[in-house]
Amino acid sequence: MEATFVIIGGGIAGVSCAESLSILDSDNSVILLSESALIKTATNVFAITRTLTSFEVKEDNFDSFISRYPNVKVIHDTLEKINEDSHTIKTKSQLTIKYRYLCLCTGATPKLIPQANNYPEILGIRDTDSVELLVSKLSKSKRIAIVGNGGIATELIYQIKNVETHWIIKDKHISATFVDPGAAEFFNEGILENKPTETIVCKRIRYNEENVARRGAALGPDWYKNLNISGSNSEGGKKIIIHYEVEVKDIHKEENGSLELILTNNEKVHCDLVVSATGVCPNLSFTCDKLQLSKDGFINVDEFMRTSVKDVYAAGDVCNANWEPAKHWFQMKLWTQARHMGCYAAKSMYGALSKEEVLQDFCFEIFSHSTKLFGFKVILLGLFNGQKLGTNYEILLRMTKKQEYVKFVLENNKLQGAILIGDTDLEEMCENLILNQLDLSPFGDDILNPDIDIEDYFD
Numbered sequence: 001m002e003a004t005f006v007i008i009g010g011g012i013a014g015v016s017c018a019e020s021l022s023i024l025d026s027d028n029s030v031i032l033l034s035e036s037a038l039i040k041t042a043t044n045v046f047a048i049t050r051t052l053t054s055f056e057v058k059e060d061n062f063d064s065f066i067s068r069y070p071n072v073k074v075i076h077d078t079l080e081k082i083n084e085d086s087h088t089i090k091t092k093s094q095l096t097i098k099y100r101y102l103c104l105c106t107g108a109t110p111k112l113i114p115q116a117n118n119y120p121e122i123l124g125i126r127d128t129d130s131v132e133l134l135v136s137k138l139s140k141s142k143r144i145a146i147v148g149n150g151g152i153a154t155e156l157i158y159q160i161k162n163v164e165t166h167w168i169i170k171d172k173h174i175s176a177t178f179v180d181p182g183a184a185e186f187f188n189e190g191i192l193e194n195k196p197t198e199t200i201v202c203k204r205i206r207y208n209e210e211n212v213a214r215r216g217a218a219l220g221p222d223w224y225k226n227l228n229i230s231g232s233n234s235e236g237g238k239k240i241i242i243h244y245e246v247e248v249k250d251i252h253k254e255e256n257g258s259l260e261l262i263l264t265n266n267e268k269v270h271c272d273l274v275v276s277a278t279g280v281c282p283n284l285s286f287t288c289d290k291l292q293l294s295k296d297g298f299i300n301v302d303e304f305m306r307t308s309v310k311d312v313y314a315a316g317d318v319c320n321a322n323w324e325p326a327k328h329w330f331q332m333k334l335w336t337q338a339r340h341m342g343c344y345a346a347k348s349m350y351g352a353l354s355k356e357e358v359l360q361d362f363c364f365e366i367f368s369h370s371t372k373l374f375g376f377k378v379i380l381l382g383l384f385n386g387q388k389l390g391t392n393y394e395i396l397l398r399m400t401k402k403q404e405y406v407k408f409v410l411e412n413n414k415l416q417g418a419i420l421i422g423d424t425d426l427e428e429m430c431e432n433l434i435l436n437q438l439d440l441s442p443f444g445d446d447i448l449n450p451d452i453d454i455e456d457y458f459d
């Protein structure tokens with residue numbers, strides 16, 4: 001087999017790369033090789049600002065995808081070896097595919113706590129299979145522990161009901177991956193509220209698959225929608241106990257079959273199930289000798305998404321952005337970044353083939369992320385936690401309990417980042433202020449005065 005562009009991975013990075021290539025160049029052949037039988041696409045994409053988009057995640061089967069992109073061939077197989085000299089790859093079912101350009105979008109897998117190998121009660125969440133397993137085991141559990149303090153742990157804490165939950169975090173405040181201690185305090189009140197899930201509950205969240213993948217694509221935003229994430233306690237039996245600044249040191253199995261977790265402060269936690277949401281490690285279950293990796297094992301890519309191997313690119317969770325980034329951008333393993341990288345890798349590969357100059361995409365100018373935490377709309381822009389600024393920055397805050405939390409990070413009176421929680425309607429203005437670096441000293445603290453419509457200043 002042979003194709004001009006061969007893309008590995010049916011997650012959002014691989015799929016957006018294939019879609020973009022098909023649009024840029026409908027004459028050249030594209031092969032999308034995916035270990036998962038379903039692929040992920042973004043639908044109803046809607047621009048909130050220049051860099052923020054809202055969208056829905058959709059699982060698509062191969063046939064429906066191919067019908068929309070006729071020059072893309074989708075193969076259900078696993079990459080095993082890249083032979084850079086002959087520009088070929090070898091798959092698990094012994095296919096050899098020759099490529100002109102190759103893009104690796106193999107994603108990442110949850111990094112579980114070290115004890116996970118010995119106890120099947122320790123789970124990670126990544127794809128449809130893992131969530132189905134969680135929902136089923138949870139329905140028989142009275143007490144669980146969630147280890148980790150990022151987006152997945154935070155969403156789970158909010159969604160879970162009818163179970164006693166021990167939240168084990170190594171930081172001084174909750175949701176530390178995304179927010180500062182102030183915002184964590186703002187959320188604290190909402191944690192115990194046992195709000196019902198908004199939509200109809202369905203038991204299965206996927207198409208019927210004959211061939212279940214060993215490694216599906218990451219679920220992405222709103223993965224919990226339509227799911228009944230409930231323990232076996234009676235209705236209203238939700239209780240959350242937060243253990244700050246600790247990690248799991250040891251685990252023992254008790255006689256009654258439940259687990260005893262020993263924390264680093266020697267506290268003991270008893271539970272039936274542990275969800276480990278402690279970051280990810282790259283999916284690199286193939287061989288390629290010259291591929292340069294970052295210290296934590298992800299594939300290093302330059303500003304054109306090129307790896308260290310000639311004509312091999314990488315995008316999404318599997319890669320490490322190893323270029324000098326714009327001041328207000330940094331990498332996080334997020335759906336939007338995987339999508340941006342996939343599209344941009346397509347442009348770069350097409351540029352290399354057609355010998356056209358490629359300019360780095362605008363989306364790498366500013367970090368932007370829109371999500372929901374504890375039922376609130378959350379928008380993170382630029383250096384929202386003062387990342388890269390050392391101690392040389394000021395913070396302006398406005399907070400109305402249970403309504404909104406607005407934080408501006410300023411350096412030399414110029415906006416560097418913002419956290420916007422609630423319906424603040426400030427995202428567009430903040431994005432412009434960060435990108436334009438307008439001197440805000442004439443406005444003083446009025447910039448956050450709720451009685452003044454800030455946008456009037458700029459009209």
Ligand SMILES: Cc1cc2nc3c(=O)[nH]c(=O)nc-3n(C[C@H](O)[C@H](O)[C@H](O)COP(=O)(O)OP(=O)(O)OC[C@H]3O[C@@H](n4cnc5c(N)ncnc54)[C@H](O)[C@@H]3O)c2cc1C
Pocket residue numbers: 008009010011012013014033034035036040077078079080105106107108125126127151152213215216217218219220221222223283285286315316317318333334335336338371
């Ligand atoms: C539960 C959960 C919730 C999340 N929530 C959010 C959120 O709210 N907002 C947000 O922005 N991000 C969220 N994320 C992160 C986001 O989903 C990921 O950053 C994004 O999906 C990564 O996409 P990807 O295409 O790089 O990788 P993946 O989606 O992991 O896709 C990798 C693909 O490669 C295939 N593959 C792997 N190895 C091979 C091989 N050797 N051969 C062939 N195919 C292979 C896999 O089968 C899969 O199809 C969440 C992630 C999880 C797990």
